[in-house]
Amino acid sequence: MYKQKKNEKSTKNKWKRSRSRMYGIGILIVTLCLTACEKEEHRMEEVQLEEVEKSESDSEERQNQSASEVSDGERQPKTIWVYVSGAVCTPGVYELPEGSRLFEALERAGGMTEAADQSFLNQAELLTDGVQIQVPTKEEVASGIAAEANTSGAPGxxxxxxxxxxxxxxxxxxxxxxxxxxxxxxxxxxxxxxxxxxxxxxxxxxxxxxxxxxxxxxxxxxxxxx
The missing domain is CATH 1.10.150.320 (Photosystem II 12 kDa extrinsic protein)
Incomplete structure (x- = not known):
């Protein structure tokens, strides 16, 4: 009888220990699952954050590219048209970059002839669109009938x-x-x-x-x- 009770008690103790281990294993499994879920959630957050940052970076790059294209467009030189006549080698209408000076227009017209009065005009004058540059000869200046050098481009x-x-x-x-x-x-x-x-x-x-x-x-x- 005593041995039987002892065996029953031993069996109960073994069952308790086995159950405790099962509980421990179950808790461990649950902990591992939770940890894995947290890691996966954290990884997903990182992926989403990377996607957002990449999207923002792409958007900023597109904006910079667009601004660069606008800036490039603004930097494209504008042009003006001037009419060079009188004592020059090749009179005619010429296209020049905006901000050009009178001497540059004269160069486009082949330069002044030997008969031209080269000191009559202010060759450093800034040109505007639509002006006529009349280059007089020395004879015209000396006789007092020099053609008027109209470089203002405005009537009045x-x-x-x-x-x-x-x-x-x-x-x-x-x-x-x-x-x-x-x-x-x-x-x-x-x-x-x-x-x-x-x-x-x-x-x-x-x-x-x-x-x-x-x-x-x-x-x-x-x-x-x-």
Whole structure:
């Protein structure tokens, strides 16, 4: 009897231990499953995050590419058309990049002829679309019938006389800049002086302007009047 009870007790203990192990194994399996699920969920989040970042990167790249294309389009040089006539080798209408100067138009027309008065025009003048550049000959300038160098491209009251001289009291900035040695800065100074002094009384008075001394005056004295 005693041995039988002892065996039964031993069997119960073995069953308890076996059940405990099964519980432990079950808990371990559940833990492993949960861990695997968490890892899979974490991996999916990383994949989704990578996809979002890639999508944002692609979108940004497309925007940059689009901006670059627009920028390239803006950088494409615009052009102007000018008519070069008079004492040049090949008179005609020429296409030039926007921002070109008068000397560049003359080069496109083959340059000035030997008969041209090369000091009559301001070759550094900035050109605008649709202007006509008339290059006079030395004979035309000497006789006082030099063709008017219309580089302003705008109609209106002219500051030049019928003899082609520039009137210091009525000339526009563009017309002043047709004088040899008179660029934009000097033209602005002439206009400022004219306004403050109430006009020019004589052509010699222009020498009172800073930057316009005897050298410049000798070049323009035959081209100006008051």
């Amino acid at each position: 009251e002219s500051g030049k006389t019928s003899q082609g001289k520039v009137n210091l009291n009525t000339a526009t900035k563009e017309e002043l800049m047709t004088l040899p040695g008179i660029g934009e800065a000097k033209a602005d100074s002439i206009l400022t002086y004219r306004e403050s002094a109430g006009g020019f009384q004589s052509i010699e008075q222009i020498k009172e302007i800073e930057g316009i001394k005897d050298g410049v005056f000798e070049k323009i004295k035959e081209r100006i009047t008051v």
